[in-house]
Amino acid sequence: MRAAANPPRQDVVIDVRGICTRFGEAVVHENVDLSVNAGEIFALVGGSGSGKSTLLREIILLQQPVSGSIRVFGHEVVGMSDEKALPLRRRWGVMFERGALFSGLTIAENVGMVLSEHTDLPPHLIREVAAVKIALTGLPADAGHKYPSELSGGMRKRAALARALALDPELLFLDEPTAGLDPLSASGIDELVGGLREGLGVTIMMVTHDLDLMWRVADRVAVLGQGSIVGVGTMAELSRSDDPLVRQYFHGPRGRAALEQAWNRK
Amino acid sequence: MPPDSSAQLTFLTPSPGTVASELRCCGIWSTHTIADLDQRLAEVDWPQSGEIIVDGSGITALDTSGAWLLHRTVRQRAARGCVVRVQGLRTEFAALLQLLTAREIPPEAPIVQPPPWLERVERRAWSAVAGTQGYLAFVGESALALLGVLRHPRRLRWRPILHNVQTAGVEALWITGLLSFLMGIVIAYQGADQLQRFGANIFVVDLVALAMLRELSPLLTAIIIAGRSGSAYAAQIGTMKVTEEIDALRTIGVGAQELLVLPKVIALVIVMPLLTVYTDVTGVLGGMVMASMKLDVGFDVFIDRLDEAIQPSSYWTGLVKAPVFAMIIALVGCYRGFQVGGSADSVGAQTTLSVVQSIFLVILADALFSIVFLWLDL
Numbered sequence: 001m002r003a004a005a006n007p008p009r010q011d012v013v014i015d016v017r018g019i020c021t022r023f024g025e026a027v028v029h030e031n032v033d034l035s036v037n038a039g040e041i042f043a044l045v046g047g048s049g050s051g052k053s054t055l056l057r058e059i060i061l062l063q064q065p066v067s068g069s070i071r072v073f074g075h076e077v078v079g080m081s082d083e084k085a086l087p088l089r090r091r092w093g094v095m096f097e098r099g100a101l102f103s104g105l106t107i108a109e110n111v112g113m114v115l116s117e118h119t120d121l122p123p124h125l126i127r128e129v130a131a132v133k134i135a136l137t138g139l140p141a142d143a144g145h146k147y148p149s150e151l152s153g154g155m156r157k158r159a160a161l162a163r164a165l166a167l168d169p170e171l172l173f174l175d176e177p178t179a180g181l182d183p184l185s186a187s188g189i190d191e192l193v194g195g196l197r198e199g200l201g202v203t204i205m206m207v208t209h210d211l212d213l214m215w216r217v218a219d220r221v222a223v224l225g226q227g228s229i230v231g232v233g234t235m236a237e238l239s240r241s242d243d244p245l246v247r248q249y250f251h252g253p254r255g256r257a258a259l260e261q262a263w264n265r266k
Numbered sequence: 267m268p269p270d271s272s273a274q275l276t277f278l279t280p281s282p283g284t285v286a287s288e289l290r291c292c293g294i295w296s297t298h299t300i301a302d303l304d305q306r307l308a309e310v311d312w313p314q315s316g317e318i319i320v321d322g323s324g325i326t327a328l329d330t331s332g333a334w335l336l337h338r339t340v341r342q343r344a345a346r347g348c349v350v351r352v353q354g355l356r357t358e359f360a361a362l363l364q365l366l367t368a369r370e371i372p373p374e375a376p377i378v379q380p381p382p383w384l385e386r387v388e389r390r391a392w393s394a395v396a397g398t399q400g401y402l403a404f405v406g407e408s409a410l411a412l413l414g415v416l417r418h419p420r421r422l423r424w425r426p427i428l429h430n431v432q433t434a435g436v437e438a439l440w441i442t443g444l445l446s447f448l449m450g451i452v453i454a455y456q457g458a459d460q461l462q463r464f465g466a467n468i469f470v471v472d473l474v475a476l477a478m479l480r481e482l483s484p485l486l487t488a489i490i491i492a493g494r495s496g497s498a499y500a501a502q503i504g505t506m507k508v509t510e511e512i513d514a515l516r517t518i519g520v521g522a523q524e525l526l527v528l529p530k531v532i533a534l535v536i537v538m539p540l541l542t543v544y545t546d547v548t549g550v551l552g553g554m555v556m557a558s559m560k561l562d563v564g565f566d567v568f569i570d571r572l573d574e575a576i577q578p579s580s581y582w583t584g585l586v587k588a589p590v591f592a593m594i595i596a597l598v599g600c601y602r603g604f605q606v607g608g609s610a611d612s613v614g615a616q617t618t619l620s621v622v623q624s625i626f627l628v629i630l631a632d633a634l635f636s637i638v639f640l641w642l643d644l
Contacts, residue, residue, distance in 0.1 A: 104612075119297050121300065125304055128334065129297070129331045132331070135366075135371040136369060138369070141370065141371070165330070168329035168331065199362040199364075199365040200330065
């Protein structure tokens with residue numbers, strides 16, 4: 001059943017131990033360890049090509065690491081069969097970087113399809129619940145009838161989030177939730193991500209470049225660099241880190257601007 | 267009541283001394299229970315006015331679907347003129363309900379009714395007309411692009427042309443050759459029985475050679491190429507349209523016609539006559555094999571007779587069709603690709619259409635050729 005019912009538990013939802021990934025000769029991950037606690041918003045950052053998205057894909061069973069262990073909700077997912085993975089997959093929702101909405105279905109059908117696959121709700125309730133999810137992500141009511149190709153990039157992102165939320169997941173994976181959005185839509189996503197955690201008690205793991213988003217909502221951030229985790233902690237802790245890769249990330253011109261803004265808000 | 271029992275619902279009409287009716291909600295209100303709850307809510311005998319207290323203190327789990335049901339009930343009653351108060355919810359559930367209340371949620375996404383049948387017929391008719399117009403316009407644009415290239419021959423892109431010659435021609439040799447060889451065998455075999463009855467075994471040469479050269483080998487080649495290359499053109503251009511590559515080309519200042527359509531048309535116009543000659547040979551070869559096995563017409567006799575059976579005109583009438591078929595296939599394939607509208611389904615639909623329409627038009631053109639050749643007495 002749902003986690004929302006319970007007060008935030010301090011147990012570990014995702015536990016990654018000693019992950020190694022290689023594509024042919026290229027080493028992507030070398031002994032990556034990280035853990036995400038229940039009810040927290042966890043951000044994974046790193047430069048382009050540092051293997052953030054690969055790690056995410058390994059956690060959600062789209063790709064296999066060469067060695068290591070990944071436990072989600074206490075179940076080992078490395079080498080798990082599709083059949084065994086189904087109950088797990090129902091407990092998490094994934095929002096892909098480019099939306100990955102089914103282009104032949106309307107937005108409401110995209111959301112409703114997940115519901116009709118996994119629940120036995122009657123059609124009118126599926127339509128209602130789909131409309132609720134669409135409204136939750138801040139899309140206008142008439143967006144439900146539109147096809148993904150008729151929406152703007154920002155709206156598509158929200159629609160993808162609505163589909164990820166269809167089954168009220170306990171765990172939400174967001175791949176670049178604000179990439180390619182205008183500042184206004186991006187801060188809308190910030191609020192939404194924060195609101196989801198408050199209202200639904202969801203654990204959120206996101207891969208992002210957006211320093212503003214991290215300052216605003218992330219509880220903990222892990223920095224991936226040169227194949228392993230070079231720093232984990234709150235944004236405030238990381239901004240004081242001495243690690244050159246972390247410093248490079250948080251004290252570049254953009255990092256500094258976001259830092260100043262974050263301090264001004266406080 | 268045990269804390270994690272499934273959803274419960276009790277409706278209490280006002281007891282004497284109180285004015286408010288009360289709706290007690292207990293248990294788990296989630297996606298898995300709302301179907302049942304929805305039914306029971308519909309069966310409640312709601313008061314027409316007055317005060318309703320929704321007591322949520324017994325709710326042990328609430329997700330957005332459950333919250334929606336609660337929210338919808340409150341909203342419906344309030345709209346009927348009742349005063350509704352929600353009380354006793356846990357703070358996190360109240361926050362969730364607040365999340366929904368803060369947003370404007372349509373009561374139910376209305377179902378779009380399909381238009382009446384007469385209107386559908388009208389729409390289809392118009393789309394057929396528009397399709398024809400669009401196709402003609404596309405042919406016109408391609409012709410203009412060709413003129414432009416002819417005026418500045420340096421702009422002709424040889425690389426994609428040669429690439430298309432390779433994929434549509436050289437790589438198709440095996441399949442076209444095999445199929446026409448088999449077709450030659452089939453024709454000789456079908457004719458063998460009839461010819462033997464009249465002792466006219468030698469005429470198998472006329473049968474196979476005329477059928478292959480005049481009709482079958484250009485048609486067979488066209489059908490294979492439509493299925494092999496025409497569909498590939500539609501799918502390639504269609505996918506490029508979905509990923510906005512066509513728009514990117516336009517912004518770079520490269521005409522999509524020039525880069526994508528012309529090389530394909532030119533390559534097919536080069537390749538199809540060559541393939542037709544090749545399938546002429548393999549088809550007749552198939553007939554020869556069958557004739558020597560079934561009709562005792564040896565290879566040397568067959569080739570001697572071939573000289574008398576066919577005139578140059580039988581060869582040319584077949585060959586002249588090939589470039590026309592090539593243009594039909596390449597243009598229909600490319601046109602269908604450009605008609606793709608943004609979705610994966612649309613790529614599939616247009617690819618199918620490209621094959622169906624190009625084969626249809628090829629056979630239509632073949633019939634027209636027959637009429638013209640009849641007039642010309644060829």
